[in-house]
Amino acid sequence: MSQATLDVLIEVTDFPELSYDEQQEREHLERLVERAFYEAGKGLRILRDKKLYRSTHRSFEVYCRERFGFERRQPYRLIEAADVVDNLIEMCPTRTHLLPTNEYQVRPLTKLEASEQKECWRLAVEEAGGKLPSNNSVKSIVDRIRERTKIPIPYTKGEVCTIITKDNPELKGRGGHWCIVNNVYEFSCSVLSWDGEFTMKPENLKSLDLLDSDTAAMQDLCSRLRRLNSVKKIDDIERSILQAMGRRTKPLTPVQEQVLALIEKAYGVG
Numbered sequence: 001m002s003q004a005t006l007d008v009l010i011e012v013t014d015f016p017e018l019s020y021d022e023q024q025e026r027e028h029l030e031r032l033v034e035r036a037f038y039e040a041g042k043g044l045r046i047l048r049d050k051k052l053y054r055s056t057h058r059s060f061e062v063y064c065r066e067r068f069g070f071e072r073r074q075p076y077r078l079i080e081a082a083d084v085v086d087n088l089i090e091m092c093p094t095r096t097h098l099l100p101t102n103e104y105q106v107r108p109l110t111k112l113e114a115s116e117q118k119e120c121w122r123l124a125v126e127e128a129g130g131k132l133p134s135n136n137s138v139k140s141i142v143d144r145i146r147e148r149t150k151i152p153i154p155y156t157k158g159e160v161c162t163i164i165t166k167d168n169p170e171l172k173g174r175g176g177h178w179c180i181v182n183n184v185y186e187f188s189c190s191v192l193s194w195d196g197e198f199t200m201k202p203e204n205l206k207s208l209d210l211l212d213s214d215t216a217a218m219q220d221l222c223s224r225l226r227r228l229n230s231v232k233k234i235d236d237i238e239r240s241i242l243q244a245m246g247r248r249t250k251p252l253t254p255v256q257e258q259v260l261a262l263i264e265k266a267y268g269v270g
Contacts, residue, residue: 037102037103038081039082040078041078041079041103042082044064044078044082045079045083048060048075048079061075076169078103083110084106084109084110084117090118091118098125098130100121101132105132105133105134106138107135108120108142112145116145120141124137124138146187153186153188153202154202154207155181155205156184157183157184158219159180159215160180160215160219160249161180161181161191161205161206161207162176162206162208163176163177163179163191164206166203168200168201177246178193178246178249179191179192179205180192182197188201192222194222194226194242194245195229195242195243195246221245221252221260224260225242225246227269228264228269229242231267233267238263245260
C-alpha cells in the first residue's frame with residue numbers, strides 16, 4: 001500500500017474525538033440550524049397576528065418584503081411550516097423521531113389534516129431509511145394519502161358560492177364575497193369573482209343554493225362587473241360600487257340595476 005493511500009485512509013478515518021462540552025455545543029448549534037425556519041415561522045406568526053408591523057407599514061406583506069426581502073407567499077409558507085412542525089412535535093416531544101429541517105420538506109404536508117400530517121411524516125422517514133426525507137418523497141406520500149381519502153368536489157360549474165377564507169392568506173379580505181365556480185378539478189375549483197380568478201379548496205367555498213333564475217342573474221352580474229373592472233380609467237367611486245355589488249349575495253334590486261346600467265353606459269361597456 002502506497003504512502004499516499006495510507007495518508008488518505010488516515011485523513012478519512014482518524015477523526016479527533018470531541019470533548020463532552022464540545023459535543024454539547026455541536027448538538028446545540030445543530031438544533032439552531034435545524035429550527036431556523038421553524039423559529040422564523042413562529043416569529044412571523046406573532047408579528048402578523050399582533051400586527052406589530054402597523055407602526056411602519058400598512059400591510060404584513062409589504063412589511064415582510066421591505067424588512068426581510070420576502071416574496072409575497074414566503075412568510076405565509078414559513079408560518080404554515082411552523083404550524084406543521086408544532087403538530088409533529090406532539091408526535092415526538094422527546095425528539096426520539098426526526099423533525100423537518102427546512103420549509104421545503106414541510107410544504108407538501110400543509111395540504112393534509114393534522115392527523116394525516118403525522119402519518120405522512122412517519123411514513124416518509126421510514127421510507128427514507130430513518131433519515132430526513134426529500135420534498136419529493138413527502139409529496140409522493142401526500143398524494144397517496146389524498147387519493148385514499150379523496151372526497152368528490154361538491155360543486156358544479158356555474159354554481160354561485162360564498163368565499164370562506166379559513167386561514168388562507170390569499171383570500172384575505174374576501175370572506176363572504178360571492179363567486180361563480182368556473183372549473184372543477186380533482187382537489188380544487190377555479191372561481192370567478194368580480195375582480196379576479198382564484199383556485200380554491202372545497203373548504204373555502206359554500207354554496208348559496210340559489211334558484212335557477214337567481215343563479216343565472218348572478219352569473220350575468222359577475223360577467224358585467226368583471227367587464228367594468230377591466231376598465232383601467234374607471235373612477236374610484238364607481239369601483240367602490242362594483243366592490244359593494246361583489247359582496248351582495250343575491251340579485252340586484254331594480255334601483256341597483258339602474259345604477260349599474262348607468263355606469264356601464266358612462267364607460268361604454270355593455
